[in-house]
Amino acid sequence: DGGITQSPKYLFRKEGQNVTLSCEQNLNHDAMYWYRQDPGQGLRLIYYSQIVNDFQKGDIAEGYSVSREKKESFPLTVTSAQKNPTAFYLCASSIKGLEPNTGELFFGEGSRLTVL
Amino acid sequence: AQSVAQPEDQVNVAEGNPLTVKCTYSVSGNPYLFWYVQYPNRGLQFLLKYITGDNLVKGSYGFEAEFNKSQTSFHLKKPSALVSDSALYFCAARNAGNMLTFGGGTRLMVKP
DSSP states (O other): OOOOEEEEEEEEEEEOOOOOEEEOSOOOOEEEEEEEOOOOOOOOEEEEEEEETTTOOOOTTTEEEESSTTTOOEEEEOOOOOOOEEEEEEEEEEEESSSSTOOOEEEOOOOOEEEE | OOEEEEOEEEEEETSSSSSEEOOOOSSSSSOOOEEEETTTTTTTTEEEOSSSSOOOOEOGGOEEEETTTTTTEEEEEEEEHHHGOOOEEEEEEEESSSSSEEEOOOEEEEOO
């Protein structure tokens, strides 16, 4: 079945360590996104990519990095520079990025990162 | 800047009663509006969208939403709530050329 796969579902990290969250989609979507979800704050955009080898910062990009070497993959690295990394991270994709009929976002199941 | 407001952190309703989850938006130009639902420790699932046309949009699981341009609202409704509808609901908005902006979410609790 087509969809978005995020891994790992749960991840624990010690302070000072970088960690990479995986996001893979087989929907043939051009655009991919990373959101951070904290209780009571809704979703905040970290990074997005509309095409391979290109990506842009979202509202809260500091302390994060991404790459888009393949259409199917958009991994997110949470670096030690991120001051409060404990959160639920959601990856999403859409057919296109900013065109008017971009349609809805398709979300993965999320990755919960806890910093010990 | 565009924004989305969900004024209620939580909505409580009895099973079988109608439910409304409120959403207001601020978007320049024509808005594109969405509702998503999230179950615990899961990703968001698309419910419905308004792009253009009829102001009453029907979506998944018996949900519908009414677009009101004059009130800049897009409230989610269902005629008869189910216990299984209990979840976190997000409204989102964008205009052409912009990213989606999400509201803070509303927790719906349906009691038997």
